[in-house]
Amino acid sequence: MIITKIYQAAMARADLREEDRKDFYFYVDEFQNFATDTFAEILSEARKYRLCLTIAHQYIGQLDEVVRKTVFGNVGSMVSFRVGAEDAVVLAEEYTPIFNVRDIINLGVREFYLKMSIDGELSEAFSGKTLDVNYPETDHSRAIIEASRQAYCAPREEVEDMLLKWDEGGVDAPLSAKAKNNMVIQETEAFEAPLL
Missing domain, CATH: 1.20.5 (Single alpha-helices involved in coiled-coils or other helix-helix interfaces)
Known part of the structure; x- marks a missing residue:
């Protein structure tokens, strides 16, 4: 339901001039749980309405064929950590000629491969490693x-x-007086439809 609402709000931007459309970021973890036909439409249409999607999931086999093709056909940037052999075969096509199936399977802990869309142009794939996050002392x-x-x-x-x-x-x-003081709502901060 939320995804459909976001899609409708994005489509409502069709009446806005392109330069008036502001980026809206939509993050979906465990994407396979939301991978419906509606989401496939969002993937196809999102970019022109400045809806920036970040989707994450564990393995490609979780996606049905239509959604899978839509994802790989419309994705701008892609990040992959170590995966199994089946997914590595699919991902190697995305990272060729820089990385192959063996490279993807043999990634170490916190290592990844990345292909980025920069100003609409795809970069060559490259590797990286996530930061080592230390817990704060305090x-x-x-x-x-x-x-x-x-x-x-x-x-x-x-x-x-x-x-x-x-x-x-x-x-x-x-x-309470404290609650009243903390519930300051100014009319100037109200949103006008559409939210996106």
Whole structure:
């Protein structure tokens, strides 16, 4: 449902001049769970409406044939980490002549191959390695949670009282002074349709 809404919003941009269309980024992990005919249409149409898609999934066999062809026919940039032999055969076609099936199968931990679209032109494939991310020495999570509670929370009794009043009469329960201060909405920040 969300994907269909995003697709409809992207298509609504048809009335905008191309230079007035702003990039909108849509990230889909576990793409195979959303790989419908609608998504195939999005892949075909997205670029001209400045809908920038980033899709990720584990292996190519998860995609049906129509979606698979649409993905490989429309993808701009592609990143691949180590994969199995079956996927390596498909991906080698994308990375040829720089990398072959054996190269793709033998990638090490955190190593990848990448083919990029730069200003509409495809680069030659190249290799890279992700950064080694070290955990911070200081854990700031408790301070962040406390700051969030101070800014956005009300005492439990106040919330329970508010919910009780709301449940009994359907009346809007009063908000705490802190909550009212944090609910500043300015009309100038309202979005006009379409959102994309």
